[in-house]
Amino acid sequence: MINYVHNILVEDYNFLRKSVGWNEIDKIQAQIGINNSAYLVVAMHDDKTVGLARLVSDGGYIAFIVDVIVLPGYQGNGIGKCLIQKVIANIISNLKEGQSVSVNLMSAKGKESFYNQFGFINRPNDDVGCGMTQWISKSISK
Numbered sequence: 001m002i003n004y005v006h007n008i009l010v011e012d013y014n015f016l017r018k019s020v021g022w023n024e025i026d027k028i029q030a031q032i033g034i035n036n037s038a039y040l041v042v043a044m045h046d047d048k049t050v051g052l053a054r055l056v057s058d059g060g061y062i063a064f065i066v067d068v069i070v071l072p073g074y075q076g077n078g079i080g081k082c083l084i085q086k087v088i089a090n091i092i093s094n095l096k097e098g099q100s101v102s103v104n105l106m107s108a109k110g111k112e113s114f115y116n117q118f119g120f121i122n123r124p125n126d127d128v129g130c131g132m133t134q135w136i137s138k139s140i141s142k
Helices: 010-019 027-035 079-093 110-116
Strands: 004-005 039-045 048-057 063-069 102-105
Touching: 004 048, 004 079, 010 027, 010 048, 039 079, 048 079, 079 110, 102 110
Parallel strands: 063 102
Antiparallel strands: 004 039, 039 048, 048 063
16 A cells, blocks of 8 residues: 655655666755755655655745656556645645646656646647756866
């Protein structure tokens, strides 16, 4: 049985990232990111962390769904779908009547159709341009 909690250890966070081929995040940076999440939902199977989704928000009208990860051996069992549903339910629960929020995400390549089922649209299209990203690093001084 999968249980959903709202906390994660940095080591488990980085384990999930590495399991899907993503880079490991510096432990201090990862903890700050986890702590500053507007919403965090973690899928647990017994005592094993098997999935995660985070929401980053300005608290007003912009939100980003990030770090949607399901451990490869657990993919295809509805965990990712449940994670996204919980994030969207959290967003809706914080809106007042008549309010709306722009929810954005960057899909991993080839996973776009997963997000389409929740109403997300692919970019670019006739109305909006291409989503863009960049990692910025600072070299270590000697």
